[in-house]
Amino acid sequence: MTDFDLVIRADRVLIDGRWRAQALGVKDGVIARIGPRHAEWSALEIVSVPSDQVLIPGVVDTHVHVNEPGRTEWEGFATATRAAAAGGVTTIIDMPLNSIPPTTTVEALALKRKVAAPQASVDVGFWGGAIPASLGTLRPLHDEGVFGFKAFLSPSGVDEFPHLTASQLREALAETAEFGGMVIVHAEDPDRLESHGGGRYYEDFLASRPDTSETSAIAMVISALRATGGRAHILHLSSAKALNAIRGARAEGLQLTVETCPHYLVLDAGHIDDGATQFKCCPPVRDASNREALWEALLDGTIDFIASDHSPATPDLKLDGDFGRAWGGISGLQVMLAAVANGARERDIPLATALSWLTARPAAFAGLVDKGTIREGARADLVVFAPDRAWTVDPARLEHRHAVTAFGGRTLAGRTLRTWVGGRQAHPHIDEEPPPGRLLRRSAAAPERATAR
Numbered sequence: 001m002t003d004f005d006l007v008i009r010a011d012r013v014l015i016d017g018r019w020r021a022q023a024l025g026v027k028d029g030v031i032a033r034i035g036p037r038h039a040e041w042s043a044l045e046i047v048s049v050p051s052d053q054v055l056i057p058g059v060v061d062t063h064v065h066v067n068e069p070g071r072t073e074w075e076g077f078a079t080a081t082r083a084a085a086a087g088g089v090t091t092i093i094d095m096p097l098n099s100i101p102p103t104t105t106v107e108a109l110a111l112k113r114k115v116a117a118p119q120a121s122v123d124v125g126f127w128g129g130a131i132p133a134s135l136g137t138l139r140p141l142h143d144e145g146v147f148g149f150k151a152f153l154s155p156s157g158v159d160e161f162p163h164l165t166a167s168q169l170r171e172a173l174a175e176t177a178e179f180g181g182m183v184i185v186h187a188e189d190p191d192r193l194e195s196h197g198g199g200r201y202y203e204d205f206l207a208s209r210p211d212t213s214e215t216s217a218i219a220m221v222i223s224a225l226r227a228t229g230g231r232a233h234i235l236h237l238s239s240a241k242a243l244n245a246i247r248g249a250r251a252e253g254l255q256l257t258v259e260t261c262p263h264y265l266v267l268d269a270g271h272i273d274d275g276a277t278q279f280k281c282c283p284p285v286r287d288a289s290n291r292e293a294l295w296e297a298l299l300d301g302t303i304d305f306i307a308s309d310h311s312p313a314t315p316d317l318k319l320d321g322d323f324g325r326a327w328g329g330i331s332g333l334q335v336m337l338a339a340v341a342n343g344a345r346e347r348d349i350p351l352a353t354a355l356s357w358l359t360a361r362p363a364a365f366a367g368l369v370d371k372g373t374i375r376e377g378a379r380a381d382l383v384v385f386a387p388d389r390a391w392t393v394d395p396a397r398l399e400h401r402h403a404v405t406a407f408g409g410r411t412l413a414g415r416t417l418r419t420w421v422g423g424r425q426a427h428p429h430i431d432e433e434p435p436p437g438r439l440l441r442r443s444a445a446a447p448e449r450a451t452a453r
């Protein structure tokens with residue numbers, strides 16, 4: 001008998017926001033014990049992390065579009081979760097679109113779970129969808145364990161997921177408030193979006209989705225919160241002009257949270273070439289001063305956390321060259337941790353601070369009480385990360401289904417070397433073994449195992 005299944009020793013383990021020399025004893029998927037670096041424990045496997053590398057909790061990415069079933073040619077569970085593991089992401093929560101059917105019914109959720117279970121290299125949870133046809137029937141999906149309900153205020157880009165009007169948003173917030181749920185909102189106001197955004201020029205595309213489309217939609221969300229007492233979350237905030245309204249809503253005591261994405265923190269409009277539609281996303285990447293204001297808002301707590309909004313499509317749809325026609329979505333799942341760590345380094349923000357926006361904060365947001373943190377009793381979702389190791393993003397070498405990303409060609413400091421999910425190795429990928437991911441329900445206390453294989 002050994003003490004543990006796995007023991008990991010490292011000079012720098014991130015615990016409570018500090019770096020400490022420790023040994024972790026992992027048993028049955030859980031961090032069973034934390035002790036001194038040289039604790040004399042036995043285990044089936046003992047890993048000693050070199051001193052230039054750190055041991056961190058796995059990243060929790062609450063915003064990923066896997067697209068399977070129905071648009072698996074865009075991205076599927078096997079490729080998405082392998083990309084996640086390779087990038088240090090150990091938990092994803094899948095968006096209700098652009099799979100077909102979208103996750104707006106209990107049957108569609110059951111189908112997603114069945115498809116995801118045997119392929120999941122990392123843990124997978126699911127968002128439900130609030131579309132006009134599903135209003136009034138959200139409760140059954142909530143009871144089936146979705147983490148909340150996604151709604152659009154502007155056209156989503158796919159016909160099977162129509163957007164809500166302002167009054168329908170109020171209905172959705174009132175309905176979810178009855179059972180303690182939340183609505184996560186794609187906040188662009190369709191009345192402020194202009195139709196002339198097509199063509200090769202990024203400037204025209206950007207002008208067609210101005211800051212006011214976000215500020216106006218977020219004002220709508222805030223007034224709906226005030227009217228209903230519900231809980232809402234702003235997805236993929238791009239415009240820093242909305243930050244004051246968000247601060248005000250919080251000061252009022254409204255239940256409002258907000259995320260931004262690595263592409264808004266790393267890229268800027270001034271460096272996007274005309275025709276370079278791999279950079280197209282909605283809302284769009286804005287200018288460099290806007291980008292810096294988003295970093296400030298993370299630091300002052302106005303923005304709660306970072307999520308990838310990984311939303312691939314096939315290369316022919318994505319690399320169209322025309323900003324009107326090309327698919328709006330950026331593939332950032334595998335690159336997110338390195339991109340954020342690198343961006344933090346460039347701004348002299350401590351790595352531990354940046355990691356909180358990728359781990360503990362999103363885990364708390366989603367109610368994943370045993371994730372995003374290294375402590376006794378937490379899931380052994382762990383990552384060996386080399387903060388000083390520089391690498392250049394080669395899209396062809398990413399695990400995403402398609403070799404397209406807005407981060408291609410960038411040199412980033414910070415590389416994921418090894419990932420465990422529930423104490424089992426997820427990266428580097430082991431072919432012979434069933435993948436280690438499980439399916440998650442909103443109440444994370446007793447997630448069910450992904451055993452359908």
Ligand SMILES: [Zn+2]
Pocket residue numbers: 063065095309310311
């Ligand atoms: Zn999205």
